[in-house]
Amino acid sequence: MEEYRKLLLTVSYRIIGEMADAEDVVQETYIEWEKHKDEDILNRKAFLTRIAVNKSINLAKSARKTREEYYGPWIPEPLSEELEAQLERKERVNYAMMVVFESLEPKDRAVFLLKDVFGYSHQEIADLLDISVLNSRQVLTRAKRIIAKSELQLEREPGANKSMIAFFVKSIEDGNIAPFIEMLTSEATMQIDGGKRRQAPLRVIHTPLRIGAFLRGVTEHEFFGDSRELQVIDEQICMLIKKDGKLVRIIFLGLNVDGDKVQSVFVVTNPDKLKNF
The missing domain is CATH 3.10.450.50 (Nuclear Transport Factor 2; Chain: A,)
Incomplete structure (x- = not known):
């Protein structure tokens, strides 16, 4: 289980935008795993990711409503070096991108992250989210269109500005x-x-x-x-x-x-x- 912790925490954090909530999702994913660990699960990574992603989407939906009632503009919490060290280093999403993610519906955010950041195939995404491959492609196109409207430079290299x-x-x-x-x-x-x-x-x-x-x-x-x-x-x-x-x-x-x-x-x-x- 621990070998997938960074992946699960990173996916959850990028979808939700708050580390404390992402940690809760990972803990709930572990609890769910305990209920099924004796079953003959061929792909543990896919099983765990599926749980974490769907829990994150549901939590992001409720968080979205809360943020609409937030006192003034809500933008993501920056990560300290200690917290950032807990994330998967293969993916690189800068702060500006995290702000732009807030303009996406949670499911759209998840599809974009899984495909463009983590390199999942549309078939894998379809299996994780219980949608069709066509729907996955359509969601990604919609997400990219919204991201492009931000007119921001979203390079993933530090020091770009x-x-x-x-x-x-x-x-x-x-x-x-x-x-x-x-x-x-x-x-x-x-x-x-x-x-x-x-x-x-x-x-x-x-x-x-x-x-x-x-x-x-x-x-x-x-x-x-x-x-x-x-x-x-x-x-x-x-x-x-x-x-x-x-x-x-x-x-x-x-x-x-x-x-x-x-x-x-x-x-x-x-x-x-x-x-x-």
Whole structure:
């Protein structure tokens, strides 16, 4: 069983988006396995994956409804190095992709992950999800179409936007945000996840004009802390902002497809999502 733990945890986490829930799914999968372990199961990996994937889809459906009632924008919890070490290293999904996954229905997310990330065949996916091969293909096409609409560069290599976020840091330390604002696309957005524990806008901020106004407004209120450093988290370079040595927020940038402009700014400031760092 333990030989499949990383696979099960990774699939579950990528579908649900929260590590604690993914760990619960794996534990429930183990319990289900105990009921059937004496049966003549030819493919234990497929059996376990089937249970974990379907439990994850069901949990993601309920989580989706909860997130609709979340206080302000909800974006995924970044993974600390310790938590990330528990995942399957063969797959590489960056933080921007995790945010985009939220726009997919749970089943669509599962099909995309299994096919494009984990390399399952459409026949294997059909068997896991009790759907036809044709349906699996149709779901994947739909998922890819929605992902493409994000207009984000979703490379799975860390450091893809290193120069852009370093430019952001320089703009902050120079005391002049204007150069960074000029690097935003005309359709740029900014999402700040503060939950109920940190003051933050309750809606997504749209356009460079409004993003610039917000950033200029919070500069005087220690939004950028007293120290900043770059680090790779969730396969993506990001900015860690600290105040008196304590992490207060993490900022990720989502670049446009050409990689020369910023399409999205993702800010995690909810203490509950920073507690593992």
